[in-house]
Amino acid sequence: MSTTRYLLILPLMAVIAYLAIVALVYFSQRSLLYPGAGATPAAEHAAWGESVRVKTPDGEMLLGLHSQGDSDKPCVLLFFGNGDRVDNYAFLAQALAARGIGLLAISYRGYPGSTGSPSEQGLLTDGMAAFDWLSARCRSEIVVLGRSLGTGVAVNTAAERPVAGVILVSPYLSVLSVAQRHYPYLPAKLLLKDPFRSDLRIGKVRQPKLFLHGRLDDSIPLSSGQALYEIAPEPKQMLIYDGAGHNDIFTDSMVDDVIRFVEALAENRP
Template identity: 75%
Template sequence: MSTTKLLLILPLAAVLTYLVVLGLVYFSQRTLLYPGATPTAAPNLASWGDNVSVKTPDGETLHGLYSQGKPGKPGVLLFFGNGDRLDNYGFLAQALAARGIGLLAISYRGYPGSTGSPSEDGLLTDGIAAFDWLTPRINRGIVVLGRSLGTGIAVNTAAQRPASGVILISPYLSVLSVAEARYPLLPVALLLKDPFRSDLQIATVKQPKLFIHGRLDDSIPLSSGEALYHIAPEPKQMRIDEHSGHNDIWNDNTVSEVVKFVDALTRGT
């Protein structure tokens, strides 16, 4: 093969390879963003709390676990991370129950026990439906708690419903900004279906807010969480765990901070 032909073929091959990569990223992005979405059925027996069903306005049925608190106490509404499960939050339910505080956690659409398939619009709808389900069962206010991917759902829910407070653990400015930083050679803004723009909604979240982030987080960098914190309106506070990353952020200190924050809202402090 001549040098001239080779010089023509190599750029063409590079372009074709890049286009193939773009196609793979575009069509597989929701599998990557929602790794916990599987057709697995919900457990027959609840690992904590009671099995409940939450109906969404667009016809899906969400599996949830609900630990009812004491009368006159608030409730916490949990939105977990993208690869997580309801079963994993018995430790939080127990810690809250010790103060008489209830907990509702939902399995997003497409996640174990729930119908449908995940998307940003779908998960945001799930968050509102869960808040509306919990509202008549709580007479002292609902604190919305989001972790990782769930922080975007928590921000949206608090922006649209009268939550008493908001807790954001390992939050992001937006999924778009995190993806752009991780894949600088790809036109992420053009490809991304579910950008989860918390940065565009946080200004309307006037409730008291607690941010918690691990300094060693290499999935959602601390800088992303800090950027969201800085544009969030008061009242707000931020706790940085110097020794935690992304997947080990749920330690005793984090649980203690969550319980203390919710308890303080109960006392009006």
């Protein structure tokens, strides 16, 4: 092959390789965004609480774990991260139960124990269905707590349902903005099916909000959480944990901050 012909073919090969990468990312993006979906079956015996079933308006059946609190205490509704599962939160359920606070954690559609396949619209529907299920059983206020991917579900639920307060652990401005940061060489805005635009929904969330973020978070950078905090309406508060990253943020001290926020909401109710 002549040098001239080689120099002509080389850019074409690079373009084909790039398009192949773009196509691979496009078709595999939901397995990347929802790595916990269908990974393992649900545990036969719950690590905490009672196994419950939550039916969604579009016919899916979600597994939930529910710990009943005192009738005069708030209930917490948990939306976990993309690779997480409901039975990982015994530590939180126990800490809340010690204060009489109930907890419901749901397994999103397509995740262990639940039917269906995950998508942004599906998870947002799951969030509202979980709130409606809990509101029929909780005699007091409901506080939504979202972690990582679940912060987008929490923000939407708070925008659409009468929650008493919102706790966002490692939140993002949008999944789109996080994707653009991690994959600057890809046209994420054109490719992404599930952008989770919390930045477009947070303006409707007028309830008290607590933002919690690790300064060392390299999955969802602190700057993304701060950007969402800046555009969020009052009342709001942000706590930054200097030694925490993305997966080690749930310490005893952090859980104490969560409980203080929840109890303060109950104390300030009319």
